Amino acid sequence: MNRTRVAGALALAATLALSACGGGGASGEGTTTLSIVGYAVPEAANKAIIAEWNKTDEGRGVRFQTSYGASGDQSRAVVAGLKADYVHFSVSSDVTRLVDEGLVDQNWDDGPNKGIVSSSIVVLAVRDGNPKNIQGWDDLVKPGVQIVTPNPASSGAARWNALAAWGHISANGGTDAQAQEYLTKLFANVVSLPNSGRDATTAFLGGTGDVLLAYENETILATQNGEKLDWVIPSTTILIENPGAILKNAGPKAQSFLNFVLSPAGQRQFALKGFRPIVEGIDTKGVEGALDPNNPFPAPQKLLTVSKDFESWSALSKKYFDEKEGIIVKIIAASGKAK
Amino acid sequence: MTSATLAPDRPAPRRTVRSGRRLTRASGLGLGVAMLWFSLLVLIPLTAVVVTASDGGWAEFWATVTNQQTLAAIELTVGTAFLVTLINIVMGTTIAWVLVRDDRFVGRRVLEVLIDIPFALPTIVAGLVLLSLYGPDSPLGVNIANTRVAVFFAFLFVTLPFVVRTVQPVLAELDREAEEAAASLGASRFTVFRRIILPSLTPAIAAGAALSFARGVSEYGSLVLLSGNLPMRTEVTSVRILSSIENDNLEGAAAVAAVLLVISFVVIVAVDVIQRRVVRRG
Structure with missing residues (x-):
């Protein structure tokens, strides 16, 4: 008697809960809605690109639903079922995660842009006026210089920083041991x-x-937002390449949006928000917040890339950032013990 | 067989007892909803954490939780949460006392409202505020950024309301006649507090302490900007867990989380045991 009552109550409660959860999720009628899932930084740029695309014949009337957050979290959210037509992440491993799950085509990076939609470089941001006179990587290891960096062990995007520092030694004739010592x-x-x-x-x-x-x-965007800071482009740095991809089950409009993102008009919008264009010949004049708005993206003396200098993202992830065995992860852990 | 012959002779009080325990329709529904709610929100997620933690096998689990960096983070987190809880027990009870008993205190109403702010503020905003007040650009000249003190401070900030809010209503309901009687019988103020007031407050203090500890152990947002997350020094467990997730090591993340769960469980049970002892002795 008792049991059945309780069971009945449970069942009733369950149906109540389930019916309450149902509904919602209304789909667009007539108009196309594209879902963008991306990492936080390019939100402003994507917004500008969408506004431009909506002015073209292709993009007219297309609505967008956007979700921005930490790159890895966003990628995991898509795996877990977050609706996405177009993804824009900070590192390619966040796209390959979707490839492994069968959500993105294996040939996503076969195009001339190799899957990259935006790029930037690692710089050394300093206090306004550069009071510590930081000019390059070697100045960072002087006694008394205090450094802030996102943690390469816990943030995929922060790995670019550590790679640039590593490359400063390895790409200039140093051995792995010397690079380790520097880091x-x-x-x-x-x-x-x-x-x-x-x-x-x-x-x-x-x-x-x-x-x-x-x-x-980031430094250009911060300056655009009224923050006071300066930065130095070190003689050796790395090209940060942010991938973008269309999901397998996305509608045809998604591909045409991606085409626009890669077009000069799309890349111009990226440039205006501080990203280096991924194709040649883009008008980059008038980038507000850059050190020199009319020459916003001066070429560094030596620009490293993942494919040229670090084999591939998955190879370098394993070598440097494996949770247990990664060289750089170990260096970071040891840095705490030294004090 | 003997029982069968005996049965009719037996009076039937048990029946009435049983029917008294039978659930009414309303209480059955209530129990059902409560169980479902509890299962969906607590039991199932917690089980999932433990199951995920065991996915990698025992050796993997052990290696993860005995990793030096992880151990240092657990030690820092649990130690700090413990210390903060002790302080909250004293300070929270004091603040509750001021709010309830001190009629002369003009700022009481203001304090009453402000006390819940740490609950209402998104923790990352709290982190920003703490950074600007107690960081390198501190207008107060106090710079605790990137030290263990920052972790301690952030914990204190987010856990402040717990003991205050659990003790306050109990203190307000406390019958003052017992205190007056004790005083008229010659008990000192301290004795009155220890023998009359404290035993009544103890369950509330314990509840607040348990909440405060649990909240401290899981804190992330408010300290992440101020603590610097330096491995072996200021890195807390929630940051370690996040690191594992970013490396797609869900088993590792769940393993560390499971350890935290066990520690919190043990502490909460211990607090309850101590609380019962104190009440009994009072």
Whole structure:
């Protein structure tokens, strides 16, 4: 008797709960709606690109639903079922995760752009006026220099920073051992290791440290938003390449949106928000917030790329950032023990 | 067989007892909803964490939780949460006392409203505020950024309301006649507090302490900007868990989370045991 009552009550409650969860999720009638899932930084640029695309014949009337957050989290959310037609992440491993799940075509990076939709470089952000006179990587390991960088162990995007520092030694004739030694000194000077690029920028702007390992687009965007900071392009740095991809089950409009993103008009919008265009011949004049708005993206002396200098993203992830065996992960862990 | 012959002779009080325990329609529904709610929100997710943690096997689990960096993070998190809870027990009870008993205190109403702010503020905003007040650009000249003190401070900030809010209503309902009687019988103020007031407050203090500890152990947002997340020094467990997730190591993340769950469970049970002891002795 008792049992059945309880069971009945449970069943009733369950149906109530389920029916309450149903409904919603209304689909667009007539108009196309594209879902963009991306990492946080290019939100402003994507917004501008959408506005431009909506002015073209192809893009007229297409509506967008957008979701922005930490790159890895967003990628995992798509795997877990977050609706997406177009994804824009900070590192390619976040797209390959979707490939592994069968959500994105295996040939997503076969095009001339190799799956990359936006790019930037690693720069050394310093306090306004550069009071510590930071000119390059070697200045960072001097005693008394305090560094802020997002943690490469916990943020995929922060790995660009560590790779640039590594490349400063390895691409200039240094051995792995010398690069390790340099990174050990570098991390000994790190005073804050926030979990994401955004948190690192916030901590730096909040007064922490003398140098922030940052991305050029972030520093330009911060300046556009009225923050006071300066930055130095080190002689050796790395090209940050952010991938974008269409999901397998996306509608035809998604591909035409991606085509627009890669077009000069789309890349111009990226440039205006501080990203380096991925194709030649884009008008980059008048980028507000850049060190020189009319020459916003000066070429560094030596620009490393993942494919040229680090084999591939998956290879370097394993070598440097494996949770247990990664060279750089170990250096970071050891940096804590030294003190 | 003997029982069968005996049965008719037996009076039937048990029947009435049983029917008294039978659920009415309303209470059956209530129990059903409560169980379903509890299962959906607590039991199933917690089980999932433990199951995921065991996915990698025992050796993997052990290697994860005994990793030096992880151990340092657990030690820092649990130790700090413990210390903060002790402080909250004293300070929270004091604040509750001021709010309820101190009629002369003019700022009481203001304090009454402000006390819940740490609940209402998104923790990352709290982190920003703490960074600007107690970071390198501190207008107060206090810079605790990137030190363990920052973790301690952030925990204190987010857990402040728990003990206050659990003790306050109990203190307000407390019958003052017992205190007056004790005083008139010659008990000192301290004795009155220890023998009359404290035993009544203890369950509330314990509840607040348990909440405060659990909240501290899981804190992330408010300290992430101020603590610097330095491995072995200021990195807390929630940051370690996040690291594992970013590396697609869900088993590792769940393993560390499971350890936190066990520690919190043990502490909450211990708090309850101590609380019962104190009440009994009072």
